[in-house]
Structures are given as C-alpha cells and as structure tokens.
Amino acid sequence: MAKKEVMQGNEALAESALRAGCRFFAGYPITPQTEITEYLAAKMNDMPDRAFVQGESELASINMVYGASGSGARAMTATAGQGLALMAEGMSQLADAQVPAVIVDVQRGGPGNGGTAPSQGDYNFVTKSLGHGGFHAFVFGPSTVQETADMVYEAFDIADEYRCVVMIMTDGMLGHLIESVELKPYRDLKALPPRPWTEKGNPEGRKLQICGGQPDIELEKARRIEKIYEKWERELARVEHFMTDDAEVILAAWGTVARTAKTAIRKLRAEGHKIGLIRPITIYPFPVAAFAELDEKRVRHLITMENATPAQFHLDVKAALGGKPIPLSTYHRGMGSELSVEEIEEQLRGLL
Amino acid sequence: MEKSVLMGGFGGQGVQTCGKLLIYAANEEDKIATFYSQYGGAMRGGTSNCTVITSDEEIGAPNKKIVDYVVAFNIPSFKKFEERVAVGGTMIVNSTLISEDMYTRKDINYVGVPATQISQDLGSPKVLNVVILGFFCEYSGMVEPKVAQEVVLKQFAKKPQFIEMNTRAFETGVAEAKKAKKAKK
Missing domain, CATH: 3.40.50.920 (Rossmann fold)
Incomplete structure (x- = not known):
C-alpha cells in the first residue's frame, strides 16, 4: 500500500483546506483555478458544519468570505488574475477590519484577460498590497504539490493568529501538476483556536466595527498592524x-x-x-x-x-x-x- | 535516477488516463513521480499529451523537452515528438497507424506495438491505452507491470464488466513487449 496519494495541485490544495478546518468557501470558476471550486463543490456541502457557495461573481464571493469569517468560520476563496483584481476592494476591507481569510491565486497571464497559461505576473499586486490603502497579506509561494497542501493547512492558523489575509500563490502549472502528496489529518472543528473577536455569540456586539474618519484610532491601529509586519519580516520569512x-x-x-x-x-x-x-x-x-x-x-x-x-x-x-x-x-x-x-x-x- | 516518458495521441485515445495510471503505479512503488499535461484546447479529436517522470530523488522540471521515451498513439504525435527522444532513447509507436518508413532518426531506438489492432481484436478501441500501458511498463521497466495491472483493475472495481477485457488488454501489451525485447536481443 502506497504511503502517499496521487493528487493534482488544485485538488490537493482544496482537500488540505478542508482538513485544516475550512468551513466556508465562496468562489467563482476561472481557469486555471476551476478544479479547486469543483472539488469543494462536490464535497463540502455534504460535510457537517461546512458550506460551499458558488458566488455570482468574485466581488460577491470575497464579501461572503468576509461575512463568514467575521461570524466565526474559517473561510477561503480561490481565483486567478482578473478575479483577484475584482476582490481587491473586499480584501482591503478584510485588512481594515482585521478579519482573517485564506485566499488562493492560481496565476494565469495578464495584464487584463491575459492567457490561461501559467504566469508569475501577480507578484507585485499580491506582495505589495492586495488593495487600496496599503496593507500586507502573508504570502506563500509553494513549488510542489506537497508544499501547496502543507502551506494551505498552515495558512488558516497564521490567518487566525495574526487576523490577516494569508495568500497561497501557485500558478497554472502547479495547479495542474500531479504528484504524490501526504495529507495531514482532519482538524476537529470544535478544537480550532478560539476567535473571541468575532460577532458570533458576542453579547456586546460591534467588535468588528470599523472606525473610519477617526484619525487617532486609525493611526493607533495602523501602527499596531505595522508591528505585526515587522515581526513577520524578523521571524517568519522562509527560504x-x-x-x-x-x-x-x-x-x-x-x-x-x-x-x-x-x-x-x-x-x-x-x-x-x-x-x-x-x-x-x-x-x-x-x-x-x-x-x-x-x-x-x-x-x-x-x-x-x-x-x-x-x-x-x-x-x-x-x-x-x-x-x-x-x-x-x-x-x-x-x-x-x-x-x-x-x-x-x-x-x-x-x-x- | 530519473526516467521520463512523453505520451501523445488524439483526444479520446486515453492518453491522459494512460499517463495517470502510470503515475498511480509509480506511487504504489513509493517512487517520486510527476505527471504534467499542458492544458488548453483539449478536446475529443484534438491532440493530447502528457509527461510522466519517475525518480528516487526530488523532481525539478516536470515538463522537460528531451525525454527517455516517447509513446506515439497516432501519426501527428509521432511527427511532433520524434525529435524529443533523447539520443539513445526509445520511440514506442502504435504500429497499426505508424509504419516503419516514417522513422527519420538513426540515433534512437524504435519499437512498434499494433495497439489499435489489438484493441479492436479484443472488442473495444477503448482499451487501446491499456494495451499501450502494459507494453510500456514491461518494455521500459519504469514501473513493475504487476503493480500497474493492479492499478488498472482498481480503476474498474466498480465496473466489473470491464475487468476481463482490460486484463486481457494489459496482458497482451505485456506479451508484445516481451516479444519485442527478445527480438531486440
């Protein structure tokens, strides 16, 4: 009996996300990402306490992720090129409200529609700022199917710990590559790290309210988040x-x-x-x-x-x-x- | 030691499935392996190809141009990929469709298996890729034919009516490869 399973990069990513405790996925198909959406569509709604939604667009999908994560669920979306551009506003909102999410970019050509062939052209967009206003996501760049699976598994923990967006950047080549992979076990959904800051079951409410237009509060928050980036750069860079x-x-x-x-x-x-x-x-x-x-x-x-x-x-x-x-x-x-x-x-x- | 094979044919001939069965078998042997297929206009009647590499250490490029083996299911793949066989490597051809007078290189080996004819004799063109898989495993030794055969049977576990025909297809492929190896000696 083989020690490992043979899986395509996109499928291994989707399965590993489920094992990491992803409870909510909203997304819209786009080549070369579609197998992630397909895999989760086939499986997720039959699993207890999980939900899959095919959004009417990427814009809708990222906002569903925002809502799901804000009310307590580990949430993910996956897209490519143009889809990620449509999500920019939502990702910026996530950053402002410090709502964690895992977002996958299976890169294809660009700018504009580009082609569906593999590309690394979203590098600046993803590493410098995923949207307006200036902020960082934690960004993994896997190079094997095994790394893809391991990184998405870890991504949910990093997202929860720092209340940030964690990106997995693959491309059409890695998404469609088939290799052997050893998957980690299913996390017990009831034993995931607590999320005391969510709106779900919070009697005081409004914990996630964004205080736009109050410079003192905004600056204090921005400096606090900047310290997180400094810590990442000091301690968490991998090579x-x-x-x-x-x-x-x-x-x-x-x-x-x-x-x-x-x-x-x-x-x-x-x-x-x-x-x-x-x-x-x-x-x-x-x-x-x-x-x-x-x-x-x-x-x-x-x-x-x-x-x-x-x-x-x-x-x-x-x-x-x-x-x-x-x-x-x-x-x-x-x-x-x-x-x-x-x-x-x-x-x-x-x-x- | 890396071994690589590029398979090509018409969409619908089962090229992708053949390559996938090969990597499943390699995994059963706990080998490190990759399967890569360029995506795009894949459709029935179009061209279809995939590259499978096995190794005992980490595999870098899953899509290298020059490979140890090319398996041509049809004429367009033969013409397109003949140049991609490494010097001293082997071109395996579906000899029902590809005749020896089409061979152009002197620095590689050619070996034919009448896979289309065999699959028709067995009663279904659908087992063409299983004939070729059996032939390839026995001829190249890239994976153990026995292991690959088990993988094929597992694929049809839910469709027992196809098991017999696929078993015969695989075994005929293996027998043809044994004949070809003997002829080479």
Whole structure:
C-alpha cells in the first residue's frame, strides 16, 4: 500500500483546506483555478458544519468570505488574475477590519484577460498590497504539490493568529501538476483556536466595527498592524538554499520557476560548476537576509528568473541585496508558457 | 535516477488516463513521480499529451523537452515528438497507424506495438491505452507491470464488466513487449 496519494495541485490544495478546518468557501470558476471550486463543490456541502457557495461573481464571493469569517468560520476563496483584481476592494476591507481569510491565486497571464497559461505576473499586486490603502497579506509561494497542501493547512492558523489575509500563490502549472502528496489529518472543528473577536455569540456586539474618519484610532491601529509586519519580516520569512554552500553563481527564483531550475542546476553541478539556487518560500515576508548575507568575495554573479514581464520579483532581490557589490541580472519572460528547463540552463550557462 | 516518458495521441485515445495510471503505479512503488499535461484546447479529436517522470530523488522540471521515451498513439504525435527522444532513447509507436518508413532518426531506438489492432481484436478501441500501458511498463521497466495491472483493475472495481477485457488488454501489451525485447536481443 502506497504511503502517499496521487493528487493534482488544485485538488490537493482544496482537500488540505478542508482538513485544516475550512468551513466556508465562496468562489467563482476561472481557469486555471476551476478544479479547486469543483472539488469543494462536490464535497463540502455534504460535510457537517461546512458550506460551499458558488458566488455570482468574485466581488460577491470575497464579501461572503468576509461575512463568514467575521461570524466565526474559517473561510477561503480561490481565483486567478482578473478575479483577484475584482476582490481587491473586499480584501482591503478584510485588512481594515482585521478579519482573517485564506485566499488562493492560481496565476494565469495578464495584464487584463491575459492567457490561461501559467504566469508569475501577480507578484507585485499580491506582495505589495492586495488593495487600496496599503496593507500586507502573508504570502506563500509553494513549488510542489506537497508544499501547496502543507502551506494551505498552515495558512488558516497564521490567518487566525495574526487576523490577516494569508495568500497561497501557485500558478497554472502547479495547479495542474500531479504528484504524490501526504495529507495531514482532519482538524476537529470544535478544537480550532478560539476567535473571541468575532460577532458570533458576542453579547456586546460591534467588535468588528470599523472606525473610519477617526484619525487617532486609525493611526493607533495602523501602527499596531505595522508591528505585526515587522515581526513577520524578523521571524517568519522562509527560504530554501539549494546547493549554495560553495556556489559562485546563484540563481534566485520562486514557485514553479525555482523547481524547474533545480533540474538545470543538478545537471550543471554534475559537470563541476559551482552553482546554486536561493528560493524564497514566503514571498512576503521576503527572506531579505538570504541575499543581504551573501559573500561578495565568493559569489560572482546573482541572476533572478521569473515568469513575468516586466520583472517584479527581481526588484525585491535587488532591494534585499542592498547595494552589495555582486553583479545582478534578470532573465524573465512571461506571456505564454512556463519557463522551460532548457532555456533556464542556457541562461545559466551564459554565466559560467 | 530519473526516467521520463512523453505520451501523445488524439483526444479520446486515453492518453491522459494512460499517463495517470502510470503515475498511480509509480506511487504504489513509493517512487517520486510527476505527471504534467499542458492544458488548453483539449478536446475529443484534438491532440493530447502528457509527461510522466519517475525518480528516487526530488523532481525539478516536470515538463522537460528531451525525454527517455516517447509513446506515439497516432501519426501527428509521432511527427511532433520524434525529435524529443533523447539520443539513445526509445520511440514506442502504435504500429497499426505508424509504419516503419516514417522513422527519420538513426540515433534512437524504435519499437512498434499494433495497439489499435489489438484493441479492436479484443472488442473495444477503448482499451487501446491499456494495451499501450502494459507494453510500456514491461518494455521500459519504469514501473513493475504487476503493480500497474493492479492499478488498472482498481480503476474498474466498480465496473466489473470491464475487468476481463482490460486484463486481457494489459496482458497482451505485456506479451508484445516481451516479444519485442527478445527480438531486440
């Protein structure tokens, strides 16, 4: 009997969310996210104390998530590109009211309608501010089906602990990739962390009332939330170092581009080249130290690669490098299909 | 050690299912494996392909261009993917539809299985992909044929009327591969 199950990225994500205690999902189908909605539509309404709603739009869906979470339920939605743009207003409201939610972006091409092929073009939108007014979500960038399942499972706890939006950023490639996965057990819905701040069963009421137009109160809250971001950046940023110990050429990439690159790096290592990969696992908080602490005497080139044009992730790496004298370049494409291992290898060979 | 196969055919020939059964079998053997299929205009009569990779360590690229094996279910896939077989690799063709005079490369091996003919003789073109799966597992050793056969049978657990035909399809594929291996020696 096999130790693991074989699942598609989107399905593993949906199943793992249920296991994490997701009680409410509202969403609207969009390629390449649709399998998440399909999976939950087929299963969730037959489970006790859970509800699935196909919203009439993404705008409606995010507001249903807002309502469900505000009244106590672990809630999630999933979308892609244009759908996420439609949710921006709602996500900003969630941030203002400090109502937690897990939101999945299975990235496709853009801007505008783009194509349905994989992309990493939502990077800036998601990591810098998910809506107007300025705020952060906690953002995971998985690169395998296993990581996707593990991260969504953990995302609900992080969302509850910090009363924030946690984003899972996959793409059409990872969403449709099939791999073996070991799923974590179902959480007992009655044993989930308490949510004393919700409106449900709260005799005083109005705990989630937003005090717009009262600068003193708003500023105090904004500073309190800013402290949370500082804590994330200090303590919760995650990164993978792949063959970097003695590397003279380092590639920085995230998500599916990073996993694809590993094949090229193994091949070049086997030929004796000192080459490695730095893969941010959380893309906000960004693992600044991984770049700030690079040894400029050893590393003679740093290249970023991403499936987006114009480059976005590159700018975070550049900022993290903080002016350190290591030559930095970018290879990025976007607008069509995933970066292939062959083109990644070719780009890396040019630096050897 | 990574092993990779690209399968291609018409939509409706069961290419996707064939690849999925292969990864299910690899998982039964606790191998690390990936299945990747580019999505888009998938429809009956259109082209359909998928890449399956197995390994004993983490798999990076699930969609690499050059693969150890290509399995061509039909002529368009043969023409499109022949160039993607690694030097010294193997092209497995559905020889009912693809004839030897179409082979263009000298640096790869070719092996044929009359899969369409076999499936028709067995009574249903639907078992074409199971014939090919049996052939592929036995010929490549990528997964144990016995394990793959169990996976096939499990798929039809709720439809017992199809078990016999699929068993025969799988076993005929395996027998053809044994013949082909002997002929190669």
